[in-house]
Amino acid sequence: MTQTARNQWVWSLSCDWIKRNQNxxxxxxxxxxxxxxxxxxxMQAIRNGISVSYRMVSRIxxxxxxxxxxxxxxxLRAYYKRADLLILDDFGVSKLKATGKHDLLELLDDRIGDRASHRAFWAVLATKNDLTPLHINVGAGDQRCRF
Structure with a gap:
């Protein structure tokens, strides 16, 4: 492991990325x-007193x-908004239906829209696709979901 990779890992485990409003x-x-x-x-966020919700996108x-x-x-949207950290697993694995796109984007928008509040809402998105298929799976026409 390079020194840069080691520093990034230590930084990630410090949960500073959550405190700095980063996804x-x-x-x-x-x-x-x-x-x-x-x-x-x-788990590290929980150890730092941050509430966490983990869900597979298909289950959500x-x-x-x-x-x-x-x-x-x-x-349901309010429920997912409560956790300080929302981990979405297998995001962008399969093509989303129109209602699924809408629900997922509304969920993320709710969390991003609250950045100005005192309580932070951030997400970890895990996907086996690169960003291009992720945009294709989530986006509609000329509109794209960008993180």
């Missing part, structure tokens, strides 16, 4: 430890589909 995007091929690394960051989308049927979408 983390972890990319890599299958089996390279993206989920493990995201969970390590989450299932929860939103059910919430739409039950009329509880605002409650």
């Amino acid at each position: 983390v995007l972890i990319t890599g091929k299958s089996g390279t430890g993206k989920t493990w690394l995201g969970c390590c960051l989450g 989308l299932e929860e939103f589909e059910l919430a739409h049927l039950e009329g509880t979408t605002p409650r």
Whole structure:
């Protein structure tokens, strides 16, 4: 491990990236430890007194589909907004339906929109795709989701 990589790892474990209002995007091929690394960051955040919620994107989308049927979408969005750190695993793995795109972008927008508040809301996104497929999977037409 190079000194630069070691410094980045130590910095990540200090949770300064959360305090500085920064997000983390972890990319890599299958089996390279993206989920493990995201969970390590989450566990370290918990040790630093930061509340964490970990979810696979496919599970969140299932929860939103059910919430739409039950009329509880605002409650579900508020639930995910409560955690200081939201870890989204397997983001961008499969193409999203229109409602899934909307729900996911609203969820991220809610968290990003609160940056001005005293409580920070940040996300760790783990994906096996590079950024180009991620934009294609999330974006619609000329609109793209950028982090």
